[in-house]
Amino acid sequence: MFRRNRGAEAARSAEALRLDGVTKVYGSAENAVIALDGVSLSLPAGTFTAVMGPSGSGKSTLLQCAAGLDRPDSGIVTVDGEEVTGAGEAGLAKFRRRRIGFIFQQYNLLPTLTVEQNTTLPLKLAGRRIDRGRTREVLTHVGLGDRLGHRPDELSGGQQQRVAIARALVTEPSVIFADEPTGALDTRSARSVLGLLQESVRFHGRTVVMVTHDPVAASYADSVLFLADGRLAGEMNAPTVDAVAERLAHLGDDVRVGA
Ligand SMILES: Nc1ncnc2c1ncn2[C@@H]1O[C@H](COP(=O)(O)OP(=O)(O)O)[C@@H](O)[C@H]1O
Ligand SMILES: [Mg+2]
Numbered sequence: 001m002f003r004r005n006r007g008a009e010a011a012r013s014a015e016a017l018r019l020d021g022v023t024k025v026y027g028s029a030e031n032a033v034i035a036l037d038g039v040s041l042s043l044p045a046g047t048f049t050a051v052m053g054p055s056g057s058g059k060s061t062l063l064q065c066a067a068g069l070d071r072p073d074s075g076i077v078t079v080d081g082e083e084v085t086g087a088g089e090a091g092l093a094k095f096r097r098r099r100i101g102f103i104f105q106q107y108n109l110l111p112t113l114t115v116e117q118n119t120t121l122p123l124k125l126a127g128r129r130i131d132r133g134r135t136r137e138v139l140t141h142v143g144l145g146d147r148l149g150h151r152p153d154e155l156s157g158g159q160q161q162r163v164a165i166a167r168a169l170v171t172e173p174s175v176i177f178a179d180e181p182t183g184a185l186d187t188r189s190a191r192s193v194l195g196l197l198q199e200s201v202r203f204h205g206r207t208v209v210m211v212t213h214d215p216v217a218a219s220y221a222d223s224v225l226f227l228a229d230g231r232l233a234g235e236m237n238a239p240t241v242d243a244v245a246e247r248l249a250h251l252g253d254d255v256r257v258g259a
Contacts, residue, residue: 016045016175016207017066022075024061035061037230043209048201050218051211052248053227059211060179062227067177068096080174097126101168101176105183107160109152115139116148119166138166142196158189165196178210182217194220215244226251
């Protein structure tokens with residue numbers, strides 16, 4: 001469908017993320033909430049997937065469990081062929097640093113660190129070598145080559161989110177998860193962030209999973225997974241803005257019909 005470089009082509013057949021019967025329950029007894037109810041999915045490496053669904057449908061929980069930031073109550077999560085679930089705390093932290101990039105709606109940059117220091121923090125935490133030339137290359141790529149010494153509060157929201165993208169890219173993770181990465185941005189900044197995510201998939205072979213409520217954002221992805229009440233409620237390949245909006249409008253209907 002897209003032109004890819006040879007590395008991306010080779011990686012395409014591999015499975016970047018797999019969930020088997022993942023269930024997550026918050027609370028207990030009478031106030032238990034089933035946030036994820038037996039979700040199974042498989043995403044090939046080198047793909048851009050959007051996750052959509054009503055508020056409270058389990059999108060963030062899905063990302064947190066898939067990224068090893070939270071633990072499912074049952075089921076198996078596999079990243080790049082390696083089982084995430086079952087690892088101990090230390091193993092999990094190490095795994096996240098090596099294999100996972102995470103982009104949050106509110107950027108989550110450290111205010112006292114410069115753009116360059118924020119970007120290289122995951123490498124530092126993982127005890128990996130910091131290649132300043134490579135860091136600068138990544139920051140130039142996201143349009144911040146002239147902001148290396150700035151602090152986050154000297155940047156716009158869009159620029160801060162591009163630092164977060166650089167921070168996610170610099171470790172060359174197996175999967176980048178983004179939870180509403182454009183939720184706090186104006187239209188123009190949102191477009192630039194989405195363009196960067198799309199580019200990282202198409203030209204650099206990364207795998208991106210992005211939660212969004214915005215059909216325009218979802219249209220940048222290769223496919224959309226719809227969630228409702230903690231369950232997968234449909235999938236759409238080559239999503240267009242109109243087709244996504246239409247599906248979202250009827251998502252509740254689908255679930256009722258399917259129930
Ligand atoms: N830490 C938590 N404690 C209790 N309930 C939670 C917690 N996190 C999420 N939930 C509940 O789990 C369900 C799914 O939440 P979430 O994954 O945040 O949905 P979404 O991101 O789609 O809005 C919701 O009913 C929410 O209230
Ligand atoms: Mg959420």
